[in-house]
Amino acid sequence: MSETSIASLVAHLPASANTVPVLNPSNGKKIYDLPQLDGGQVIEAIQAARSAQLDWAQVSVVERAKALSELHALMIADEAKLLDLLQLETGKSRAHAFEETIGAIASASYFAKIAVKTLSPTKTKPGVPVLTKTYVEHAPLGVVGIITPWNYPLALTMLDVLPALAAGNSVVQKADNQTALTVLFARHLAVEAGIPAELWTVVVGDGEEVGNAITNNVDYVAFTGSTATGRKVAARAAERLIGCSLELGGKNPMIVLESANMKRAAEIAIAGAFGSAGQLCVSIERVYVPNRFKEEFQEELVKRTESLKIGRSNDFTIDIGSLGGYNQLQRVMGFVEDAISTGATVLTGGKQLTDLGPYFYAPTVITNLNPNARMYAQEVFGPVIAVEGYEDLDAAIELANQTDFGLNASVIGNEKAAMRVASRLNAGSVNINEGFRASFASMASPMGGMKASGQGRRNGTGGLLRFTEARTIGIARGLIKLPSRAKQYEKMAPIMRLLTKFLK
Numbered sequence: 001m002s003e004t005s006i007a008s009l010v011a012h013l014p015a016s017a018n019t020v021p022v023l024n025p026s027n028g029k030k031i032y033d034l035p036q037l038d039g040g041q042v043i044e045a046i047q048a049a050r051s052a053q054l055d056w057a058q059v060s061v062v063e064r065a066k067a068l069s070e071l072h073a074l075m076i077a078d079e080a081k082l083l084d085l086l087q088l089e090t091g092k093s094r095a096h097a098f099e100e101t102i103g104a105i106a107s108a109s110y111f112a113k114i115a116v117k118t119l120s121p122t123k124t125k126p127g128v129p130v131l132t133k134t135y136v137e138h139a140p141l142g143v144v145g146i147i148t149p150w151n152y153p154l155a156l157t158m159l160d161v162l163p164a165l166a167a168g169n170s171v172v173q174k175a176d177n178q179t180a181l182t183v184l185f186a187r188h189l190a191v192e193a194g195i196p197a198e199l200w201t202v203v204v205g206d207g208e209e210v211g212n213a214i215t216n217n218v219d220y221v222a223f224t225g226s227t228a229t230g231r232k233v234a235a236r237a238a239e240r241l242i243g244c245s246l247e248l249g250g251k252n253p254m255i256v257l258e259s260a261n262m263k264r265a266a267e268i269a270i271a272g273a274f275g276s277a278g279q280l281c282v283s284i285e286r287v288y289v290p291n292r293f294k295e296e297f298q299e300e301l302v303k304r305t306e307s308l309k310i311g312r313s314n315d316f317t318i319d320i321g322s323l324g325g326y327n328q329l330q331r332v333m334g335f336v337e338d339a340i341s342t343g344a345t346v347l348t349g350g351k352q353l354t355d356l357g358p359y360f361y362a363p364t365v366i367t368n369l370n371p372n373a374r375m376y377a378q379e380v381f382g383p384v385i386a387v388e389g390y391e392d393l394d395a396a397i398e399l400a401n402q403t404d405f406g407l408n409a410s411v412i413g414n415e416k417a418a419m420r421v422a423s424r425l426n427a428g429s430v431n432i433n434e435g436f437r438a439s440f441a442s443m444a445s446p447m448g449g450m451k452a453s454g455q456g457r458r459n460g461t462g463g464l465l466r467f468t469e470a471r472t473i474g475i476a477r478g479l480i481k482l483p484s485r486a487k488q489y490e491k492m493a494p495i496m497r498l499l500t501k502f503l504k
């Protein structure tokens with residue numbers, strides 16, 4: 001991206017003398033200097049968003065949905081730019097950038113399609129038939145704060161910002177410093193599509209300072225990030241009695257059934273574990289395989305992992321790109337070193353690939369993982385998968401559920417048998433004969449986590465309605481006046497008793 005295009009995107013941000021350099025993870029070179037806002041500037045942005053929201057709430061849902069449809073068309077036209085930007089900031093391969101972009105584009109048409117029906121007032125069953133009637137309206141909340149991480153900046157932005165806007169709210173979004181340009185470009189397209197500029201403000205800066213300023217001042221916060229930060233956001237939101245949705249980390253298991261074809265299972269595992277170099281919340285990190293197939297599965301997994309092409313390229317010639325930066329590299333190396341020091345065997349990978357760039361890491365397959373190893377229970381968030389054998393299926397299900405997390409899970413094998421296993425897994429999504437994409441790609445299906453993986457769900461009608469507040473309208477129809485004096489109650493009581501008994 002040219003310097004002028006970057007400057008025009010950054011021009012949306014309030015000025016600040018304080019900047020941080022943003023590096024391209026694929027080569028370690030500086031892309032640009034990103035201004036850092038302070039808490040006061042964030043509060044000003046929220047105040048401006050609050051007054052812009054009043055007008056937007058008066059715009060019909062049909063008009064709001066039209067803007068989303070237009071955005072869908074603009075994103076399709078600018079797909080190549082979106083892919084370039086995503087790769088520039090995240091270091092992911094073209095293939096993984098494409099997967100993310102296609103999902104983000106689909107979300108614009110999905111929310112455009114469901115907005116009118118989902119947000120229309122619904123008639124509900126009245127308490128006193130004939131005498132009263134009731135409706136539920138879906139009122140916007142006001143200013144929605146959206147806090148997003150760096151790993152899926154386009155998809156996660158669209159999946160939260162678009163329903164919030166469609167519901168009649170304004171948005172103040174904290175983008176992660178590493179991937180702010182992608183978010184700013186998405187916003188630029190939204191404005192071109194007819195969303196008033198003041199409705200969606202992007203802010204950047206120190207996570208705690210900017211994040212706290214948002215949670216302390218908005219009417220709802222949609223947070224995506226680590227469980228540790230999510231807990232802090234939830235505590236702050238609870239203190240203010242505002243709603244929040246939390247899309248947090250995972251330690252996602254895959255169970256390979258006896259009925260599975262081991263070659264196919266290994267191929268599904270590499271797609272499930274190494275997408276975006278494993279830096280994906282729903283990525284598979286542990287696989288349970290029947291003991292008698294463990295050797296065969298491991299051989300297939302290693303062979304396939306070693307055949308993956310790693311590197312950087314703006315076309316579809318590379319399977320896996322770089323890690324997201326220095327911190328990610330340190331994190332992944334730390335987990336692997338700890339696993340080795342506690343007795344794990346590295347079957348392949350387990351090393352940095354310095355020839356390719358500063359933060360490339362070889363996709364890694366591990367076995368004999370000691371339960372004391374940090375990665376046994378904690379999320380690695382990198383291209384590392386651990387294989388463990390099991391003797392009977394109940395034990396495998398118990399192992400899969402033995403985690404604080406509950407985001408995603410996968411079952412490989414006969415579909416009917418896999419469905420039975422799926423219903424016993426404590427996870428917000430379970431993918432059968434797939435790692436994560438079958439559920440992740442469905443905009444109509446709720447996405448989110450059980451246990452420490454989160455609270456609330458994005459996508460589906462619920463993903464839109466979470467940005468609204470129910471307002472019940474009760475109407476006394478005036479055919480017979482409702483009682484106000486004791487004697488009138490006495491007269492009506494027999495009729496009410498009969499109605500209660502027979503109409504239930």
Ligand code: NAD
Pocket residue numbers: 147148149150151152156174175176177206207208210211212224225226227228229230232233246247248249250280281282379381407448449453454
């Ligand atoms: P993180 O929690 O460090 O940061 C996420 C965002 O929160 C960033 O924008 C950060 O600046 C901001 N932040 C930091 N401190 C804050 C505070 N005190 N208050 C408010 N905001 C604050 O997470 P990360 O390392 O950027 O992202 C990786 C994590 O996100 C992984 O655990 C991954 O599983 C999770 N994730 C979850 C989903 C999901 O949908 N469930 C999607 C993507 C990533």
